[in-house]
Amino acid sequence: MTAVPERAAASRRRGAGLSAQARDRRRLTLWLLPPALWFFVFMIIPYLIMLHYSLGRMDDLRFIPDISLGNFVKIFTVEPYASVILQSAQNGLMTAVFSTLLAYPVALVMALHMKSERARFFMHILIILPWWASYLVKVYAWRTILGSSGLVNSGLLSLGAISEPLEFLLYSRFSVVLTLTYIFTPFAILSIYAQLERIPTSLIEAARNLGASDWEIFRRVILPMSLPGVLAGGVITFSLGFGDFVAPVLVGGPEDLMINNIVINLLGVSLDRPLGSAIGVVIVALAAVLLTVANWAERRTQVRV
């Protein structure tokens, strides 16, 4: 038996000299390195550059590197930036609230009233189709509906309900929030559904067996259990609504210059890249915070869109 350790050592020398852990590490590197490099070059570095720009300033169309928080202070104190951020946040919040309100009944029906797996899958596709349908077309559609010669106005006019087109319908806050709500509702549905789906039938049956009415079951079982999904959906809806810039340009009024329009303007017109970058940094930070806030809920609601 004394020969065993020697032989073992010999076989270890023969066997490529790699321990199991080393082999695992090598395989991991094989899979992870290319994407990690890609993310580093095309995400991390650009974000760092953005950060770098945001800390500097422009002088006579030339960029001067600096480490100053001046741009950030400007965003939160100088008009119009501060009020635009506030307004964007309000729009995002309204979008999140309205999307959730519209989404809940659909998610509820899908999770509690549809019995066959096939029907639920069909419904799933039905909900996700508008989500992936062309964004521009969706915004455009509302423009044709709400415009002064659009469907609503021409319908009401021909019915004689109004004598001249309702102007507030389009190019207003109303149309921006409506369009954003329309665009993000499918996401909210799937987010809430993912959570409702997990409520075991037996739990509802137990509540009913204990004498709870439908309203009590909803109020005391279903609603509390669906909150993580509502929250996860709300956070993402808010974040996307907050950062949307196309809808305000196409259906918003002149005062609806939302945050990204400013980014665009800064890049395209005044070329004040440091300030634009600072706005970008604020949004990335906000998204990261929101993602973390939603993280605890995310563990239970894994929405795939």
Added chain:
Amino acid sequence: MRQVGSPALMWSLAGAVMAFLYLPIALVVLFSFNSGESLGLPFEGFSLRWYGEVLENRQILRAALNAFLVAIASTVVAVVFGLPTAIALDRYDFPGKSVFRRIVLLPIVLPGIITGVALLGFFVMMRIPLSLWTIILGLGTALICIVVTEVFARLQQVGRSQAEAARNLGANEIEIFFRVTLPAISSALIGAMLIAFSIALDELAITYLLTGRDNTLPMQLWSMLRRQVTPEINAIATLVVLVSLVLVTVGMVLSRGRGRRGP
């Protein structure tokens, strides 16, 4: 019994929301067949006139072709880097995994414009001129997360035992990938590719910022929408919606439908 609430009430509420989701798109499709000059009412008669005009507009066709090329290339980028990411996330634990995962998934939450602004700064600094290639890089990066989420979910569903069985039978890493892993995830991968492709086809924010001299279809649409709108646009919109709906439906059925019923 799982039902809560009056079925009639719940179904009609849900039905109303679904109608809200579909009516606007349906109207655009409907009016694309309107023979008259107006964008909305009155509907003057059924005609394919506007489709004919679209197909004769060289500028639009050129932009559509560019959009297809860009979408194909950025889908390839998304797969080449998304697939290994999903495999690494599924199989291994490594330091910084949760941070890495969050960076990968960030584009889902982040407005596309931010990815665009960041990359624009990068290209400017690197003195890389904007072109279709820069759009491809930007869209490809943003779409990686689609491939990662779809493929990762399938890998989790398939479990590790098939790969372990293959290894136990003597397969090396390459044989495991091509003979076991790839067949197991192929439908999810194809589904993710179709979805990524359809997003790339009409993504605007990243495209807007990274476009050089050559326009793609979303840019063309965008500039048409900002100017006075002609009925032609209904026809283009219908075609765009049609293409993305077909791609997404097929993609969804492939990536999730079969996986659910599978053994």
Added chain:
Amino acid sequence: MASSIDTQDLVKAYPRRHRHETPPLAADHINLSIRAGEFVSLLGSSGCGKTTTLRMIAGLETPTSGRILEDARDITDTAPEERDMRMVFQDYALFPNLTVAQNVAFGLTLRRARRRFPGSEVKRRVGQFLEIVRMEGFADRKPHQLSGGQRQRVALARALVTEPAVVLFDEPLGALDAGLRRDMQFELKRLHSEFGTTFIYVTHDQEEALGMSDRIAVMRAGRVEQIGTPEEVYNAPVNRYVGAFMGKTNILTGSVLGPQKGHLQVRLASGADLAGTAAAAVSPGAEVGVMVRADRLAPVPDSAADSALQAKVRERLFVGAQIEYLLALPNGESLVMNRPAGEPLLETGQQVALTIGPADVRILTS
């Protein structure tokens, strides 16, 4: 072509969740010595470390410390794909995209195996092994078209087809119903004697382990509690845990009186004196567990020996070929007794005297 497997102080720690936590051990210094051609079962309830141990032997899990030897050759760092061992997985792990024949052929057509098995040989072998597991008519089916038992047979053929030195089984019959399990046990036993390969078999079912194995290693909380032949483990468990795990049994409390006629005399807490054999050395006066198997107890006429156990029938259950009695001892401890169904029945409330031979009384210290 079978080889022996030795594990030396094999340890597997679960990954730490917190920095300061001492990780629990899934396997805690496992020392097994499995002879070439032996059929050894690792038996224990879920979480006892049996599957972890098996997976470390297969190389699918990396040991935290310790070594694994195959024929005295250290294979601890050998890649799983280079070990001459095949595993039958609990969920079968058949490749869903391949047919039955392609599944069986998988291991023969890999780069590593191609030289050993030319194309014609692959075809011949696949046919031969499908025949061995009685699946010859199913070569072109896909796994999802098969029943659980059939999938099991395909997994078996896939593992055996390269004639490996060791075959590892991870609860392979766990998902099958009772009748099928019985059939497969006979089948496995037949294949083992036919191939003479070393079989290492993980299960939580003691009947499976008792029926098929040459030796059984009973595991608990990452440790091997006892290893021995089925008879040894069943009749002479080393402690209460093994005794209780190996079948219907009663463990009564008692204290040691001293040796008598080659046996050890104990006094039960309920008053009676019994003779038995001890699992370990004990001194008089020690508190012990007295294990009495339910199927070894027998009622005797009331007038017989006064050293017999006195008990009262509390419940009677009809369980097919046997009648199960729940008895109460005078001090309130309860006792289970199984009797063949043909015997005259005892009635609830009846007082009975019981006898049991010293060979069937096991005195346990731990």
